[in-house]
Amino acid sequence: MQRTTFGDMACSIARTLDVIWEPWSPLILRDVWVGMRRFDEIQADLGISRKVLTERLNHLVGEGVLERRKYDPRPRYEYHLTIKGAELLDLLMVMVRWGDKWLAGKAGPPVLYRHHACGEITSVELHCAHCGEPMRAGDIDLLPGPGAAV
Amino acid sequence: MQRTTFGDMACSIARTLDVIWEPWSPLILRDVWVGMRRFDEIQADLGISRKVLTERLNHLVGEGVLERRKYDPRPRYEYHLTIKGAELLDLLMVMVRWGDKWLAGKAGPPVLYRHHACGEITSVELHCAHCGEPMRAGDIDLLPGPGAAV
DNA sequence: ACTTCTTAGTCTCTTCACGGAACTGACAAG
DNA sequence: CTTGTCAGTTCCGTGAAGAGACTAAGAAGT
Numbered sequence: 303m304q305r306t307t308f309g310d311m312a313c314s315i316a317r318t319l320d321v322i323w324e325p326w327s328p329l330i331l332r333d334v335w336v337g338m339r340r341f342d343e344i345q346a347d348l349g350i351s352r353k354v355l356t357e358r359l360n361h362l363v364g365e366g367v368l369e370r371r372k373y374d375p376r377p378r379y380e381y382h383l384t385i386k387g388a389e390l391l392d393l394l395m396v397m398v399r400w401g402d403k404w405l406a407g408k409a410g411p412p413v414l415y416r417h418h419a420c421g422e423i424t425s426v427e428l429h430c431a432h433c434g435e436p437m438r439a440g441d442i443d444l445l446p447g448p449g450a451a452v
Numbered sequence: 453m454q455r456t457t458f459g460d461m462a463c464s465i466a467r468t469l470d471v472i473w474e475p476w477s478p479l480i481l482r483d484v485w486v487g488m489r490r491f492d493e494i495q496a497d498l499g500i501s502r503k504v505l506t507e508r509l510n511h512l513v514g515e516g517v518l519e520r521r522k523y524d525p526r527p528r529y530e531y532h533l534t535i536k537g538a539e540l541l542d543l544l545m546v547m548v549r550w551g552d553k554w555l556a557g558k559a560g561p562p563v564l565y566r567h568h569a570c571g572e573i574t575s576v577e578l579h580c581a582h583c584g585e586p587m588r589a590g591d592i593d594l595l596p597g598p599g600a601a602v
Numbered sequence: 603a604c605t606t607c608t609t610a611g612t613c614t615c616t617t618c619a620c621g622g623a624a625c626t627g628a629c630a631a632g
Numbered sequence: 633c634t635t636g637t638c639a640g641t642t643c644c645g646t647g648a649a650g651a652g653a654c655t656a657a658g659a660a661g662t
Contacts, residue, residue, distance in 0.1 A: 401464025
């Protein structure tokens with residue numbers, strides 16, 4: 303696809319895109335999240351070409367998002383989320399919320415979340431890490447930070 | 453890129469990908485978010501090809517994420533976020549948080565957020581919409597929902 | 603009236619990424 | 633020593649992205 307590399311832009315969105323915004327990557331993370339860890343399993347679930355799956359897995363391992371573990375004396379490997387990768391699941395949860403709200407249609411959401419802490423079926427909401435109040439894009443000012451481009 | 457369509461999978465992640473996971477789309481939303489609304493302005497900022505920008509804008513307008521508004525008797529148009537689009541900014545904020553933490557390096561984050569409610573420089577955190585407690589991917593059980601595939 | 607300027611796109615060509623499917627390699631078990 | 637399984641690798645054809653020149657529509661200047 304001859305895609306431009308975003309990673310060298312002074313923007314955390316662009317940099318994050320560089321890690322996981324290739325086609326299929328978020329769905330691969332989803333599969334690993336729900337317990338699919340092996341090449342053939344993920345390939346069959348997604349219907350992705352084996353070539354592209356190889357590329358994506360290598361990229362995600364190289365970025366430190368997934369970890370490749372041998373699970374057998376034979377050349378058999380499983381992919382596991384690293385801490386860095388597990389924190390990316392936040393992104394997937396927010397995508398789920400938006401997709402559930404705007405795209406699920408009358409059939410309703412395909413998956414429900416039950417929160418361990420309260421036991422209820424629920425969804426995520428964005429809050430301020432400092433005061434704990436809800437925080438959406440309209441509730442903030444953007445200021446240049448230390449890593450801003452000159 | 454001859455990309456597979458994700459939209460018909462019974463998965464809100466896949467459906468959301470179909471709307472905004474084309475290359476550049478999240479960056480276009482970011483630009484509109486921070487106040488860039490015109491074709492040439494976005495094109496110059498991103499360095500995206502004019503052809504691809506046209507395609508992306510049309511797609512985003514078609515999905516109801518952006519709205520195209522005439523701002524002059526001449527054929528001049530601006531792009532604005534719809535409500536549906538504004539809610540997508542949640543996703544960008546979570547991307548920013550992850551990128552700031554894992555990819556910003558020693559230079560620090562390029563942009564800071566100040567929360568109107570408390571006035572502090574802060575970042576987003578995911579909380580349960582029901583009980584208000586923090587909620588990460590490890591804090592939930594996944595259950596099949598009404599729209600689950602058979 | 604005619605040229606110039608600005609904005610908002612088209613159009614064309616080249617290159618490279620994706621999809622599909624067959625093939626390979628390593629090892630265990632029968 | 634053949635068979636089976638998992639985890640890739642290789643090859644080819646198509647089509648999406650990138651670059652940049654070109655076009656359209658109207659206002660403003662001369």
